[in-house]
Amino acid sequence: MGALKTHFAQRLWPFSLAASGLMAAGGVLLKQHWLLALSNVVINLGFMAKVVLGKNGFASALGRAFPTLASSPATGRPSAVVQTLYRCVLAAMTASILLGLADAPLKPEHVRLVAMSMLLAALGGALAILPLLAAWIALADTSAQAEGAPPRSAKLILLLIPIRDREHLAGDLEEEYREIVLPQYGAGRACLWYWWQVAASITPMLWSQAKRVAWAAFLLRFLR
């Protein structure tokens, strides 16, 4: 997992910085707002990966070739040069959008275009978060298994269970996992067992809740 994390951060950040710069330049030259929005998405994706994942990997690989671009080993944050570059690209993008808007009178289609650009940026940001979330969950699962605890990602799914039964059900599952399944079958199969139990447990409980809601809705409609 550590190697994958380093690889991801090493490859993505320089690529996203370069790609974002090119897109921003293209957006300014061609006066295409969607290119500017996309460049914003790309640079944010790379920056998030850098900050969240690439603490040591970036410093060790790229830092050897370009010491001034390396992260601070203590904090893992990008160096001052990288941060300045990032701010310059953002400033250029903002200026180009403002210049583009000032160039022509504001029309409804411009507003629509800007709204679409913002929507694209938000969507891209959300998509960028998904792999990071998956990586975080995988790391959390690995550390939980090392402690002999059930996978944390499966525990998150138990949040779907009504609060009345959640604590007891999660407790029973964890007790059986720790006391019986883990010593008998080992970590891998115990993890599978836990996932299977979680998946099999939420179905009847959600179905039961859905029936209650449906009955309540029916009664409400009938009374009206």
Add this chain to the structure above:
Amino acid sequence: MQSRRNEKCDPPGEFETLVLMAILRLDDEAYGMRIHLELLDRAGRRCSYGALYTTLDRLERKGYVSSSIGDPTPERGGRAKKYFRVEGLGRAALRGSYAATCRMAEGIEPLLERA
């Protein structure tokens, strides 16, 4: 008279009967995991905890069982146990269901052999 009384209270289904019997057998130790293991060991019945808790909720709504909360324990990640106990109505329903099964099972052995 016995059967008429049982007609008045909702007779438990097959899985509900098994769960009631498991709770009776476990006595003071009847909580989710124990009931789950008892069903597996004695009846060979594999069920999910979701299905088990849905059934326990239904039995509690019918007044067949009551529940109480125990102390949190470290092996459960600091979560409390929910203990179940069969109430008088549950015992009556179980007795009726068991008697009906026994009556229906009388003389069934040769018929099963023949089949």
